[in-house]
Amino acid sequence: MFTGIIEEVGRVTAVRTKPQARELTISCTLILEDVKRGDSISINGVCLTVSTFTKESFTVDxxxxxxxxxxxEELKTGSRVNLERAMPANGRFGGHFVSGHIDGVGIIRSEKRESNAITKTIELNDDLMKYMMLKGSIAVDGTSLTVFDVGQNTVTISLVPTTQEDSLIGEKRIGSRVNIECDLLAKYTERIQTAKPKMTRSWLAENGF
Structure with missing residues (x-):
């Protein structure tokens, strides 16, 4: 589990391509302070597992x-990436519940500077839009953000100066593809509402009630 508060921006130092798969090596500093084999690290919002590490970098499959x-698949040697370690059980919860399981990919369609903030409008498909609501939560490339406007097939986010400085979302330009994770609570609510009730009259009869 993650919070969506980016801890550090790392850099991809090696990409090894396998049949339909990848192996990434990422250099960083803060993330390596207590890293262990098997740790979960969010890389641009994607939860990946540390397979090996050195004093300067870690590798994931x-x-x-x-x-x-x-x-x-778009990452290459030299790419910068958002990094966050899994939240410890006794840690402070600063963002929102982020699982690191990407729901889909969005495309930045417009951006505008408003005083000290940058707003970006992101196009999403219908499968993602159904989870979007005004003032709801969204993770974009692993960054915890609030939805400030909802269009027919777009959402608008606003980046405060700290987010612009500490993560990469402020640098993403029009046309950039970004990882999207929808709000966990919205997905659980939908699942509960659409799940077929198990305790029906026929189920009770079949089970001797």
């Missing part, structure tokens, strides 16, 4: 499903 459903 990316399975085919993750390559297909996120922007990980």
């Amino acid at each position: 990316v399975i085919p499903e993750t390559v297909k459903s996120s922007t990980i």
Whole structure:
């Protein structure tokens, strides 16, 4: 589990391509302070597992499903990435519940500076839009953000100066693809509402009630 508060921006130092999969090596500083093999690290919002590490970098394997459903395949040597360690059980909760399981990819369609903030409008498909609501939560490339406007197939986010400085979302330009994770609570609510009730009259009869 993550909070969507980016801890550090790292840099990809190696990409090894496998059949439909990837192996990434990322250099950083803060993330390596207490890293262990098997740790979960959010890389641009994607939860990946540390396979090996050194004093300067760590390496993760990316399975085919993750390559297909996120922007990980676009990373190359030299790419900068948002990094966050999994939240400790006794840690402070600063953002919102972020699982690191990407729901889809959005495309930045416009941006505008308003005083000290930058607003960006992101196009989403219908599968993602159904979870969007005004003042709701969204994770964009792993960054916890608030939805400030909802269009027919777009959402608008606003970046405060701290977010602009501490993560990469402020640098993403029009046309950039970004990883999207919808609000967990919205997805759980939908699941509960659409799940078929198990305790029906026929179920009770079949089970001796």
